[in-house]
Amino acid sequence: MRLAPALEAATVLVYVVDYTQTRLVPLPIADRAGGEALSVDGSVAGRAFATEQVQEQGGQACRLWVPLVHGCDRLGVLEVTTAQPASPHTRDAAEQVAAAVTQLLISRRFTSDLIERVRRREPMQVAAEIMWGLLPPLSFATDQVVVAGVLEPCFDIGGDAFDYAINGDLLSFAVFDAVGHGTPASLLGTLAIGAYRNARRCGLDLADTARSVDKHLRAHQHGAFVSAVLAELDCATGQLRLIIAGHPAPLLLRDGRVIKVLPGPTALPLGLWHLSDNDPRIEVEALHPGDQVLAYTDGVIEARTENGELFGLDRLVDFLTRALADQLPLPETMRRLVHAILAYQHDQLQDDASAVVVQWRTPRNS
Structure with a gap:
């Protein structure tokens, strides 16, 4: 003033x-x-x-x-x-x-x-307080890449979380969905993010990062698990590498439409890898400039009407196609997505719903 x-x-x-x-x-x-x-x-x-x-x-x-x-x-x-x-x-x-x-x-x-x-328009539950205090900003951008995320219900989220970091040309990002609800799920999600950041900052590669998170979750509570997408995007080349650990497979969007559901899952949920002798399979996808990858938790597509009708993958794809046609900033597209999901379920989500979209803009030398 x-x-x-x-x-x-x-x-x-x-x-x-x-x-x-x-x-x-x-x-x-x-x-x-x-x-x-x-x-x-x-x-x-x-x-x-x-x-x-x-x-x-x-x-x-x-x-x-x-x-x-x-x-x-x-x-x-x-x-x-x-x-x-x-x-x-x-x-x-x-x-x-x-x-x-x-x-x-x-x-x-x-x-x-x-x-x-x-x-805050209403009191925030402790589980949500823990998670919001841990998350990075909902949106982030450089000349090469854009990241935008959403979480609901924002005052009572439990185990849904996401994280990202960019180091040089490498963008690392992850989406987590911890089993359970409330504070126990929030604490499990917090451990997953902490273990993920620790492994990443120690310089571990994608597979060893996932193994480290799995190890710490198992040591904390036998039988507890977290489904996740762990990914790395080389912003210089557009090469995307993913481990999809018991999680819904991300969507690949190009020119305003979904062109592919990425293969998955490629591993058991984190915390349960001792049940399998198989190494995690890393999926590799070559992105085109402008491509977008949407990773989401099951609460997005499992939102239900009073009659039990699911929001579903087809409705998610249809919404994304129409929203991207408006050519709004990605954070606004994600805001509208989460409110469409809330409206579909009359603002009463039965499960956390979170999503992260990553857009590769251009190679560094273009």
Whole structure:
């Protein structure tokens, strides 16, 4: 607000997206409570959030809605209100302020509970608290690759989780689905992520990383298991390598349509490998620039109507085809996917539903 005069503006307000990604909630100013939340769907502010593009809204006062985006990780929007149509100076300055606000939100969210409280429209269960505190940002992008993920129900997730990291040209990513529900499943998923990160950071290859996760899960609790997709993408060549451990097989999308269900599973769920003498089979797929790989947990396709009709793989494929035709940013496509699943089950999921999409954009030298 102190910067408003420098922007030739009357007000400058910060809105953060809530955990459900359905509302943009204003941060309180000093000792004043925040104002009214705005819907992501159907508002100009929501359009700025969804498209990651500045939107201008006329009326008695002009409003600029500037997305708060780090890479492709969407945090919210900045509202800049002016008495007259925004000047080029105001638009440029607003984008600079939005970039600074984005960095402040990122740096402060781990040392203050303010943003967390504002983003929650209902109490978060301990299992979900554990998992959200562990996850990387929902979205990430470089010139070569984009990663976007979603998890539901966001206030009561249990064992669903995902992780990713990029080192040089190698993107490592994984999706986990721990057996059970609630805090026990959350703790099992936490162990799986911790073991995965440890093996990755020790420099183990894909097969040995999976073996390490399996070993730690088995040592923790005999008979407990986690289904998973463990993958590596060489961003220089587009070569994708996967181990599908008792998990639904990922989908390969090209030019806006699903062209292949990748082979799987290629191994038992992690934690149960002692039951087989077979080495994990690593699937190799050569991606084309622009290809997308969607990995998801069974809660996505097993969402049911009141009559017991499954959301199913065909409906998932149909939704993805239509959503990709809109050519929206991948994080927005994933947001719409998870809300389509929730709507199908009247917001009452019987199981966690999570998904991660990875898009290979281009070889480094192209």
